[in-house]
Amino acid sequence: MGIFHQDVIQLEEAGLYRQLKELRSQTGPKVIVDGKKLLMLASNDYLGYCSHPAIKQAAQKALHTWGAGSGSSRLISGNTAIFRDLEKKIAQLKGTEDALVFSTGYMANMGLLTAVAEKGDVIYSDALNHASIIDGCRLSRAQVEIFPHRDTDALETLLEKGKQFRRRFIITDGVFSMDGDLAPLPRLTELATAYSAQLIVDDAHGTGVLGSHGGGTAQHFALEGQVDIIMGTMGKALG
16 A cells, blocks of 8 residues: 555544445345345435336337447537437426536536636535535635525625625535535525525435425425526436
């Protein structure tokens, strides 16, 4: 391990050294790990869709139609119609103008924030936002202002003081996964409008759970069309 040997020892002593578990079976309620049959409580496959016959059949059909890969990035020659079909369905579910699929939810936040915010802009971020938002903020080169969790009064004070920035963004989780509470979305939309800020909601834990049709946090508060950008994931409720 060379120069990292002592670091690894410290991680092991702190109980923070993680190792990959090797599954020898498909995902399901019970899996085989290290030759033992175990009850799976760590998966997002809540409804058993990973092994559902209809979904496996659809995947086989897609493999037969589209092959095993796109052959290149979407920007070059990999933008097959199946991607756009998926994105249209997502936009319909979320009630948005359009959608764009990333490889993971983490990469979606990273790509989103580095694309829309840059030097001269400011991002107002809830103190309990997900780590992917925090990393995206850091890489964006915009100034980052953290407001206390769900404290819209503190956020308004920051907005009042930040009129010198070129563009302003407010970003929050829709459902905060560690606490299970909701963002005060009605008030956040009011502040975004009043202070000409763009509102971004990470709805990874709201999609498929909240709203009359599973559309998420904005639908839950009857605010469809009033959130500028919504991030989601197919690894939670849709998993």
